[in-house]
Amino acid sequence: MMLLRVIVSPQEIRRVTLQELSAEFSRIVTKDLLDSFLDGLDALVPGVLQMYGEAAASGRRVRLSSVLSCLHKEDTNQNKKAAVLLGLPCYLAEDSSDIIRMCDAHGETLDVLMSGMQVGLLIGHEGPLHDAFPLDVFNVALVVEEKIILHDLRDVSTGIAMLLGAIYCLNLEYPRNMKYYFEFLQRVVMNIKPDQCSARIHGLRNKMLRYRM
Template sequence: MLDEDNSIESRREAVIRGLILYLGEKIEDLIKDYQIHGYYDAAAVQDALTTLVLSIFVVGKAGSEGQRQVGIAIEGTEVLFGVPNVALACAYLMGLIYALDLSYPKKLKYTFEVFQKIFLEQEDGNKRMSSKVHDLMVSLHA
């Protein structure tokens, strides 16, 4: 899971993971952790990535924030690797979704709606905010 350190990157990652849980979605639908204990098997991780549709993956030694590598996989292909942290990977993923005109994963519709409408403050004129996301926004601004 997350390290015990108190860096801003760790706190941002904790907020993102907590947000996903708060919205009733599964962390592993967005963030895949490949914690390595000892020997790093790059082939095994690459093989595992082929099953990812739209995900952020974290590779590194368990319990060592500085030695973790973060990447993005789309349609089973690694499109970006070496991102410094999960929060930045989320921002890059949103940019890739817009640039490639991809749809949000249905399993994470609320999470991506929060990213779009609350974090990035981008309204979609054709769609109203879901009640779950609206309630969160009201709570945050209270």
């Protein structure tokens, strides 16, 4: 398939499947997108959460306290991974509001929620959101050029993996407001050309290694 044709123009954007996106990523990178992402993430979760806890306690990243408090309510593996992925922009002092948006099933319309999204993720939940992130996600959708191209993803981790895969397969630049976030996913989580990471991500990776020792 030619996934690059998905984004030729807004009129020609079409839906893709998880299998199509994964296959195109594998063709380009020779890695399994979802398995590599989840395996890499699983290995990092304990150290990253410890790092978040230290940053929140020091007062350097107060918003991380609300992310970590979600785990006191439901300390599942899925929620731990969601906390890592959704807390990372805060830790890196980046703005995720144009890329990752929460979607109340009974709230604003999809057109409103997708407004201005060049590439991003909608995380669907039921009712008002009282926590830093929804503990019960019913749908995650991938958005390109204000259109949903992939939906019914089962959790935040799968959604972020597909978002990274879409950016990679479409040969898009990382969104400016989250460039270190996606570099971390590529270089550290996926271990794709880790020797080419920026000084900031190199420093973060070394810091994380200390937590894992």
